[in-house]
Amino acid sequence: MLDLIPAMLWCLALLAxxxxxxxxxxxxxxxxxxxxxxxxxxxNVVYAHVACVVLGSSPYMVYVWYADGDAFDPDVRDFYAxxxxxxxVVFILLLIVQWICMYVQARRAARSQMDAVLGSVHASDRxxx
Numbered sequence: 689m690l691d692l693i694p695a696m697l698w699c700l701a702l703l704a705x706x707x708x709x710x711x712x713x714x715x716x717x718x719x720x721x722x723x724x725x726x727x728x729x730x731x732n733v734v735y736a737h738v739a740c741v742v743l744g745s746s747p748y749m750v751y752v753w754y755a756d757g758d759a760f761d762p763d764v765r766d767f768y769a770x771x772x773x774x775x776x777v778v779f780i781l782l783l784i785v786q787w788i789c790m791y792v793q794a795r796r797a798a799r800s801q802m803d804a805v806l807g808s809v810h811a812s813d814r815x816x817x
Contacts, residue, residue, distance in 0.1 A: 690754065690759050690760070691759075691760055691761055691764040693747075693750050694747035694748070694750045694751045694768060695747070695768075697743065697746045697747040697750060698744075698747040698775055698779070700743060701740060701743040701744040701746070701747070701779065702778075702779070702782070704736065704739065704740045704743055705740045705744065705779070705782040705783065705786060706782070707736070708733060708736045708737055708740060708786050708789075709782070709785055709786055709789050711733055711736075712729070712733060712786070712789035712790055712792075712793050713789060715727055715730075715733075715793065716729075716789065716792060716793030716796055716797070717796070718789060718792055718793065718796075722796055722799065722800075724799075724800045724803050724804075725800050726793065726796040726797045726799070726800045727797060728793075728794065728797040728801075729790050729793050729794050729797065733790065734790070737783075737786050737787075737790065740782075740783065740786065741783065744779045744782075744783070747775075748772070748776070751768050751772070755768070755769075
């Protein structure tokens with residue numbers, strides 16, 4: 689059972705990372721043209737991103753912790769050793785996609801706040817006429 693822990697942690701980190709990306713895509717309306725009223729990136733999404741970083745590094749820490757002893761079968765140890773770098777690259781790319789999605793959502797939120805402020809200023813200027 690200990691053989692599966694790094695793989696299960698990596699899959700859990702992958703799902704959490706995809707969940708953060710989907711949350712940013714939906715809340716930031718990243719698949720649509722800008723139409724205003726985009727909420728800012730919530731702190732919960734930022735905390736989830738940090739949790740993804742910690743959760744994403746945990747499979748590698750578990751492997752390093754237990755790989756030297758007899759905890760892993762030699763075939764499983766060879767599998768993890770051969771797929772360590774590709775899995776790390778995939779996870780780092782997912783973290784970069786998270787950063788990009790959060791950045792784009794933050795830019796759209798700033799634009800929608802600016803539109804709201806300028807719209808209220810223009811409305812008050814027109815009411816004086």
